[in-house]
Amino acid sequence: MKKIVTATVIAGVIAGSAALAQGDGSAQIKARQGQMRIIALNLGILGGMAQGKMDYDAEAAQNAADSLAGVAMVHQPTLWTEGTSSLDVDGTRALPEIWEDNDDFMTKWTAFADATVAMQAAAGTGKDAIGPAMGALGGTCKGCHEKYQEPN
Amino acid sequence: MLRRLFRYLLLAAIVAAGVAFWLTRAVPLEEDALAGAEGDVENGQRVFTAAGCASCHAAPEAKGEDKLLLTGGQAFPSDFGTFIAPNISPDPAEGIGGWTLAEFASAVTRGVSPEGKHYYPAFPYTSYARMEQQDLVDLWAYMQTLPASDTPSQAHDVGFPFNIRRALGGWKLLFMNDDWVLKNAASEQARQGRYLVEALAHCGECHTPRNLLGGLDTSRWLAGAPNPSGRGRIPGIAPGTLTWTEDEIAYYLETGFTPDFDSVGGHMVAVVENMALLTEADRYAIAAYLKAVPEQSEE
Numbered sequence: 001m002k003k004i005v006t007a008t009v010i011a012g013v014i015a016g017s018a019a020l021a022q023g024d025g026s027a028q029i030k031a032r033q034g035q036m037r038i039i040a041l042n043l044g045i046l047g048g049m050a051q052g053k054m055d056y057d058a059e060a061a062q063n064a065a066d067s068l069a070g071v072a073m074v075h076q077p078t079l080w081t082e083g084t085s086s087l088d089v090d091g092t093r094a095l096p097e098i099w100e101d102n103d104d105f106m107t108k109w110t111a112f113a114d115a116t117v118a119m120q121a122a123a124g125t126g127k128d129a130i131g132p133a134m135g136a137l138g139g140t141c142k143g144c145h146e147k148y149q150e151p152n
Numbered sequence: 153m154l155r156r157l158f159r160y161l162l163l164a165a166i167v168a169a170g171v172a173f174w175l176t177r178a179v180p181l182e183e184d185a186l187a188g189a190e191g192d193v194e195n196g197q198r199v200f201t202a203a204g205c206a207s208c209h210a211a212p213e214a215k216g217e218d219k220l221l222l223t224g225g226q227a228f229p230s231d232f233g234t235f236i237a238p239n240i241s242p243d244p245a246e247g248i249g250g251w252t253l254a255e256f257a258s259a260v261t262r263g264v265s266p267e268g269k270h271y272y273p274a275f276p277y278t279s280y281a282r283m284e285q286q287d288l289v290d291l292w293a294y295m296q297t298l299p300a301s302d303t304p305s306q307a308h309d310v311g312f313p314f315n316i317r318r319a320l321g322g323w324k325l326l327f328m329n330d331d332w333v334l335k336n337a338a339s340e341q342a343r344q345g346r347y348l349v350e351a352l353a354h355c356g357e358c359h360t361p362r363n364l365l366g367g368l369d370t371s372r373w374l375a376g377a378p379n380p381s382g383r384g385r386i387p388g389i390a391p392g393t394l395t396w397t398e399d400e401i402a403y404y405l406e407t408g409f410t411p412d413f414d415s416v417g418g419h420m421v422a423v424v425e426n427m428a429l430l431t432e433a434d435r436y437a438i439a440a441y442l443k444a445v446p447e448q449s450e451e
Contacts, residue, residue, distance in 0.1 A: 040413040145418070
């Protein structure tokens, strides 16, 4: 009887650890950071053209803007699961305030999504249209990072 | 013999206490020091923006025009307690509308209140001490034009022994110094940047590490420091800790985008919003200064 109990407890502990290993949020954190990198890469293309560091190319600009809008469409709650803040785990700068004020956080993501749509409309029309759309987009980045990202 | 020694010691202690009391007193500017000075509101606005007054004294999370209502209330946690920014709007009762220009100058450049008390250096008067007098006069003129708020200032949450304001007199003797940190700025551009960084924008207050008593360690000037709120680090911006080009620094200060197109975050967002309102020449001057300070290594 004792053996059975012990075995059950051990099995329970192993099962529990396995569940923890899967639910440690590392997959979500990787996905979050991956989407931020896709955003940065495409902002870099648009920013480079706006600054004149890169020749303007309407098709490349449109592709970059479309990619930003594509990222903005990713369903965010899948990525920002509870227990994955910088207080909970290493390797993330996501502040706990994201979950304390989640409606505001999601409103800020929506503002980013709206700005990407505006960029989609502007990017293909010429170099000079990128700057203002870029400023508006950058404002939405700042709006969220100001409150929800830990300094590095 | 012993009694005489005791008496001498007692006398010495009284004299030392007296000297300490005298040394730690709050010394305001003489009331007529700025008599007759005329303020230029337009330049005052530039000083106000560069010095980031609204970033700390506006209401928590205020945006846009609301940032000009300097009602106070933002909390700044530190190792010594939590400081709450006061109301510095022109309201005569709850703000600073009843102050004289000399009282304002004493507050900003000496950390001395009109009541003759020391302010806590969470208010960066140790940087503002390097401000040019005319800029101070212009700043005062500009601040008169801002809307008044009748919200009372809140008390700081600071425990013993840091709640003994008199001790700040000793702190000032040890750590307050209006000399330039970068003694030799080689070009006019670097000198312009030095004024912006060391006096107005007070970058060193967060980007330079502090000693146990909260004084800036100027030997590690702009080398980066722990975040006083306890979360994350404030990055270094001296050569060796920041590898961006001058173009990249100026672009970041204008747009908030790093060379990798990551976005500025945290309190630095408010700083970038201010820097974006300065001239391109100002942003490049800051970049030139950041290239001119001594090299540092990350801890």
